[in-house]
Amino acid sequence: MTTDDPTRRTRTLWALTITSAAGFMIGLDNLIVTTALPAIRQDLGGGIDDLSWTVNAYTLCFAALLMTGSTLGERFGRRRMFVIGLAVFTAASAAAALAPGLPALIAARAVQGLGAAVLLPLTLTLLTVAVPAERRGMAFGIWGGVNGSAVALGPVIGGAVIDQLSWQWIFWLNVPVGLLLLPVSRLRLAESHGSARRLDVPGTLLAASGVFALVLSLVRGESAGWRSAEVLAGFVVGAVLLVVFVRWELRTSSPMLPMRLFRHRAFSVVNAIGLLNFFGLFGSVFLLTQYLQGVQGYSPVEAGVRMLPWTALPIVVTPFAGMLSDRVGSRGILVFGLALQAVGMAWYAAVTAPRVSYAAQIPPLVLSGLGMSLFLAPVANVVMSSVRSEEQGIASGASTSLRNIGGVLGVAVSGAVFSANGGYRSAALFVDGLRPALFIGATAFAVASVAALMLSNRYSRPSRHRAENLRPSGTGTAGPPSTDSRPSTPGPTTDDERQPGA
Template identity: 60%
Template sequence: MTTTEQTARHGSAVWAVIITSVAGFVTALDNLIVTTALPSIREDLGGGLEDLEWTVSAYTLTFAVLLMFGASLGDRFGRRRMFLIGLGIFTTASAAAALAPGMGELIAARAGQGLGAAIVTPLTLTLLSAAVPPERRGAAFGIWGAASGVAVATGPLIGGTLTEHIAWQAIFWVNVPIGVVLIPLSRLLLDESHGPNSRLDLPGTVLASGGLFGVVYALVRGNADGWTSPSILAGFAAGAVLLPAFVLYELRAENPMLPMRLFRSRAFSIINAASLLMFVGMFGSIFLLSQYLQTVGGYSPMEAGVRMLPWTAMPMVVGPLAGLLSDRIGGAPVVTVGMAFNAVGLALWAIAVEPDVSYTALLPALIVCGIGMGMFFAPSANLVMSTVRPEEEGIASGANNAIREVGGAIGVATLAAVFSAQGGYESATRFVDGLVPALWLGSGAVALAAVLAIFMPHRRTAGASGSPALSSSGKAG
């Protein structure tokens, strides 16, 4: 390869890192950016509590249930092409949300954002993996992981700041110029690629989407509707029937959306189970802790976000370093330690939190959680991609992201249920009474994830070598 070709390839890789990281940032950001704007939205558009809840869950539900289908679309019609279409849908839906005259229109626009994000998110990893040489993927995934991690954690801060100083519509308008810039850059600077399958797995898509929708809907709505209400029981029943049916169908399908052979790899199975548990603890805890700083601490949405910066800013520093470290020693040890840090950090929160505790007493927990989150995001993404064949990276990425989103929904619903059972919003003391056991549950979930991660093969895999990782039996996973 000539010097000119090497320079061109390096430049292409750099642009791929920038484009996919920014796209991953904005789609991850919209998970939580709306939470601190809800009071202003209700004051402006009206509606009841259920409407506000759907403003959040319409995005999460659509995002979670269509992620694997988005990856399949990329494999079938071209990953760059579908990436552009997904960006177009997300950008248009963001503008529609900002212009929404009522709650119904806003909820529909949020679902449209979720559809666009479900197409974009899994393709960010496959496009990045195709553009970056294997020996540099750890660092590239480190940057991508840091961007996505910061987006999840800073959503309330950015949403609160924009709402407080501009208007709630600004939380959606901010996506529009980003999309307008990314679309032509992606068309010019990213290479096209396809997956191995020429046909879409429509039956598998219907079964997986229906089953995930039932479970996530029931978990999101359980506290509001009652866990024994007909709609919630129907959601769980749909998941209990459709998800096993999906597995059975995929075992026999000629062109499965999610080949069950992927789970023969011990590393693939464990990293996905650990990711689900990690998001249970992390998402549920962020949801409650951001409210604690405002409800008990008395801070405004923006002030609360600023005080969470020791947590939220840490992945920007730790993520790239963790990616480089994973290239040297393998991703499994880094992910395991990162999860352990998160479990310890949440435990420190549970021990330190009091109605009148000082902010400085909470700083150690913030910092430890930030370090752990930074050590998790990048190496875990690299581990997922390294356990499958290159042509299966799209479906593996979609499956992992769907599992993470479902974990987030489980975390918010479960920790909120514990909080409601033990405490409430009546006073600072009641809030802390509910928060402490919820944090211990979140810490326990992440600790279990760290224990699972110990059993991953601790070796350098495809992220460094470019070949499929070996399963515990020594055969290609």
């Protein structure tokens, strides 16, 4: 190692601080809007379809463009693109705060998603560059804990801001944070590059269009009719576009999403459970924040505080889950955490009613929060250790993209189930729609827990041989020098242990 230990520690601390702060801002903005939905609806109007697009416009652009954002970082410099993404996100936040109506708000949210798509996957890659392989589980745990705190504080901060100011200020909050991080990121993050690739414009357009068509049909299904030509055509077009996307990615020389990554069981499984986890999480949060305010009668800040048994646990538990995954592997932690979320959400669905005591809601909220805490760090550890070092940027983007596609689908499906079974006209009708939507989320968590059993525990246990460090440009080596760019695996290699692309 050509850099001394104090220099390495300083770089690591700065990288952890900056990437965690950026991830916190994105996570906060992703969920804080759900707390503001009743206020936005009262101020700007709109029904469940319109409100869902204030969430989906962000997450859809975010998910569809994440892998493109990763590719930009790999080719043009991760720090450079991180700073550009941060600038776009900050400017779009100001535009959302100034939006005069729902169309303008939805458009600003889409641009926010674009900035976040460039920004977020690079937080994980820049952190991987700076942290030694044997300490990444702990670093990912801290990173995940800070991101989890955005989940915890989002409803509380959003509620307090809405109560004391207005919903517009949930977007103004991002502006000073972004303006502070811009110069610090430029000065304190080391520049690094991955394998240079051309941008996969056709792949990006096919993936974005396919997901958009499916989500649009899910959102429009109840109002337009599930058997209407509009909805059926959207499902068919979306499915065809995604099939064409996969075929294109298999044939192009510079794929946005290299399909060879999915030959490895660990990469395929961890992305499947990530998609299902976000499906259940986002679909549930989207409706529960409205339930606590519209049915239970709490103010926005009171609703946020009452969500803390669910949302605050990641702040405390996630760093320990990351350290534990360094020691014992990730499979058992993921299986248990996802199972806890399934039980917690099913329990909440069973007890929900127009009039139910808050004490009855606490146990399922705690179980769900503990389960979410056990998911965040181990899943990042598996993703980043399951691919070669030069593929970690695109792997991070692919994983984050698929999880957020799960979130988009979760909001769309939950909204469709809610509309098909209930509505806003009365508390009883709202609960009629909420209950089956929560059971759908619980089912997604349960399926993900079963799928996590397919992970090889031998592989999910981190290894210095597999977790090769990246080499930042303009600095010394980030890890021990090696003459082989491919990570080695002790002993014979089975199909389950083979690296993608090997």
